[in-house]
Amino acid sequence: MLDFMFVFFAAIALAGGLVMAFHQSIVHSAFALVAVLFGVAGLYWTLGADLLGATQILLYVGGVTILLLFAVMLSTRDAGRLAIGRYILMAPVLGLLGAGLLRVYQGVIAISEGRELTLLEPEPTSDAIGQLFVDPHGFLLPFEVLSVLLLVVLVGAVTVARQQQEGTPDA
Amino acid sequence: MEALEMFTSDRNADVYTEELKLNLGPQHPSTHGVLRVELAMDGEIITDSWCDIGYLHRCAEKIGENVTYLQFTPYTDRMDYLASMNNNLAWSLTVEKLLDVEAPERAQWIRALVAELNRIASHLIAFGTYGIDLGANTPFFYAFRERESIMQLLEKISGARMLYNFIRPGGVANDIDDAWMDEVSAFCDDFEKRWVEYNTLLTDNFVFIQRTANIGILTKELALSNGCTGPVLRASGVKWDLRRDVPYLEPYDECEFDIPVGEGTHGTLGDCWDRYWVRMREMIESVRIIRQCIEKIPPGAHMEKSMVKMYKTPLKPPPGEAYVRCENPRGELGFYVVSEGGNSPIRCRTRAPSFCNLSVLDKLLPGTMLGDAVATIGSLDIVLGEVDR
Amino acid sequence: MNEAGLHAKLGAAGIDGIGELDTSAKDPFVVVEADALVAVMTFLRDDPDCAMEMLHLVTATEREACIELAYHLCSYQHHHSFVVKVICPRPEGGNHDTWHPEVPSVAGVFDAADWHEREQWDLLGVVFAGHPDPRRILLPEEWIGHPLRKDFVYPSFLGDVPLELDATPMYERGPDWTPPSSEPRPAGEPLIQPPSPPSDRPHAGGQAPAKDEAPADAADTGKEG
């Protein structure tokens, strides 16, 4: 059961990620992002982190991507197409990032070597998380900083849209 | 217009909302027929609008030049199909003016009575559909219940439910009897109670006031310059009603009634709520006129004798022209008829009140939101059969 | 103030081209020159004794010798109304396709004139010089001709679609009914074909048709009917 769920959600996330990266239309990419986030939320669920999963859906799927879609749909001409050529310049940076990520994965795999996946009974994590949030020595400050996230997303979406308009000749 | 500058995005800015052209109509639930309005939208805000009419053009003026004077009466029914009696009345008065005859006294009282009944029916439609425009579906059914009674009353005397062809040059088609008038007074009693119900349901509703007050403000100057008439003009604060100021029927001279004008109850004079409220109060004034008509109606002939003779051959008015305007539910309906002595006029021009009232729409819409556009179109209360003729 | 008073007031305004008041008509009117129209309208609107706030109606009437424009004005302050007319005489052979009488637009004086003048251009082909938006209003933009002219001939085809006047009624069309043959429309031609060459058709003056062609029907629908 767990294997099946894990594979199912991982497949959703991966497929969504591929579509997001390679689809020409930016609106499609945004919709694919929804699939990625949903798949990841499902993975959280299968691994027993239910509060995290639900929060992921509520905030990212229900909030962030909608904001993003909003900005992208409203401010781009014909919900435009990405000019991939412009991003080739960034290839070295992206390559370095990718290599770094691979290293991280290697580490993760090394840690989980020999462990067996088991179906975890979802434990009520909300109490502990709540305690950590309000504890002055806990995560109060990072939590507050994170709440700027929505603003960052909106600014980011506007920036993407703006680059689109500069890319089109008659904008 | 201040709102327009405040909220719409700057076209020269780096990032702006794309301008969207929205076709409101001709097939749209709230354009009251086949009106088409092209809207330039900035998000939800209208930046510009262009009215497009003519989808219901049926060449009424050309038809008028090809049929006899009497034959044209039913065609006037089809112009403002919600107020056929009033259209018949205007046409009959025009032809009578060309022929230099006057309808008998009793006919004039009957005319006023049925015209006021039809005015109530027409305003009921305006009230009901306005509710639908704003998302309140229920008042529509209440309004139709009362309109049904009026249609049944008028059916009893004319034989038709909507397009009556009842008022004709020289008088009216049939006489009315006391039993019918008793039914009319029973209806009046009933209607006054229902009217209070409408107000509790829609007029005083907080959401309704929010949606209509201070929206689509038509100033007095703009209304006069654009030739707006009827409730639309009166809501802008001009106390002008042909029934009182240029009485074209005897009863209007003798009956007591008030002319409701807009008072800017909820903020601005001439907003959608004022137009709505003027119509609502006009219904009650019409009831007053109907009551007095029933009371004072004199005995006599319902049709001018000389006209009955003339009906046997086509009417041939002497060369000349006549312009008569009447206070219709939607404003002043005028017929300008030019005769050169033939069987039919050489020009049969209609001044349709909805046509003039609608021409102001392009000036009201910019700066409002899409929902307000619907509220504004509804408050002008147009009938496309009359706009396009 | 009655019409005579208004006319006297207008005469004293010092505008050229104001004619006499025709009191024999049911609604007495004054005929003014086309050039004087805007000045007359402005005066009637602005003069405190006239105070014609509203332009009620703009009508073009095609008569035998002219196209006549009637402007119906009224005042709410003084409860009086007035009719101003402009006569555009018909030139020799003037008819449907060639003749577009021109008068100045009063849309700058009364906003109401905007749509009324557009309608008169649409249906009767009167050109209103200086109109802010001189488009057709009721008919489609690609329509040819002005249907309220007496010599207007209803086009029998709209592109390839037979229009109702000449078309076989639906109930008479059998299973093997085919639309009447028509020449395919050459590229660049307007959608609606003009009725017939202008020189072949009489105007509505009631003169005998020049040739025994289709326009006979149309002429009948004029004022003889």
Add this chain to the structure above:
Amino acid sequence: MEALIGLFGELFGLEGTLALSAAYAVCIGSILGFVTVYSMFAIWMERKVAAHIQVRMGPMVTGGWHGWAQSVADAVKLLFKEDIIPTRANAFMFWIAPAVVFCGVFAGLIVVPFAVGVQVVDLHLGVFFIIAIASIEVIGVIIAGWASNSKYSLFGAVREAAQVVSYEIPTATALLVPILVVGSFRLNDFNTWQAEHHWLIFHSPWLAMAALIFFISSLAGCKRAPFDLPEAESELVSGFHTEYSGMRFSFFFLEEYTSMFVAALLTATLWFGGFNLPFVDSSAWHPALAMPIGIVVLLAKTFFFIFVQMWLRWTLPRLRVDQVMSMGYKYLVPWAFVALIATAVWDYYGWGWLPL
């Protein structure tokens, strides 16, 4: 759920994953069946309520008694209607949108306790889960509006996005108020708490206020009048589902009525005692008696709130889009926070309100 697994084990000798899958299948099937039947009933009820408010009779012929089969007939009609995909529409997105919309609301039902033990999963995050999963619906609506390639649809989708995202804040904040009192997300805990103490609506004025705020903002979340901006038929024809027809269109209908059900049910469970009867202590009853009574009581309360939703819809005019927004942000959000903080203070000092 556990009971079902045990049942499968006894009857068919199923064990482990197989029994779990079978139990899930049965649960999902029964919820789907419930949703369909409920929607048909709710649509019929909506028509009848509307008709009687509007001094007419509504459907009277189909099926005999007061037209009870009208919805069945409609469903059959919708099934057989042509499924039109506009030429210029994005076919895949257009195709997937109704499913996404429906999934979101449908998934919320699996944590709902209908009576003692009648529940698919007794999730300890119950309320939070419903709110979270319901937000997927918005994505579906945006996809529908965007993929239809119609301006009216796009307008509807954008309105929906703006409205639902905004109203999630007061909805969630108002929900936090009873959660604060009970100290749990688990829906069953609300039932037991209210059985032991009193209905939460009577707990303090702030809870009553929170109930009102939740009900109003849940109306906006369900796109019900006077907040039916996304499908405002006199402005946007039909909003985001203008281009839909046949079965796909009916999915939007199912979604609307199901989300109405969830909102009404949350109101009933969180504030109005859930499946507990007033003045009667049913905790000691035998499950065979308590279960059907619990279901009936909960459904009765739920349908009362659904009736209120319909009542409002057929009485009030529609607000304008900016008024909806300002209502959410200027009134509902601040007052929801006031209720939250006031409840915290109230409960800290242990004040009482009504003599309970």
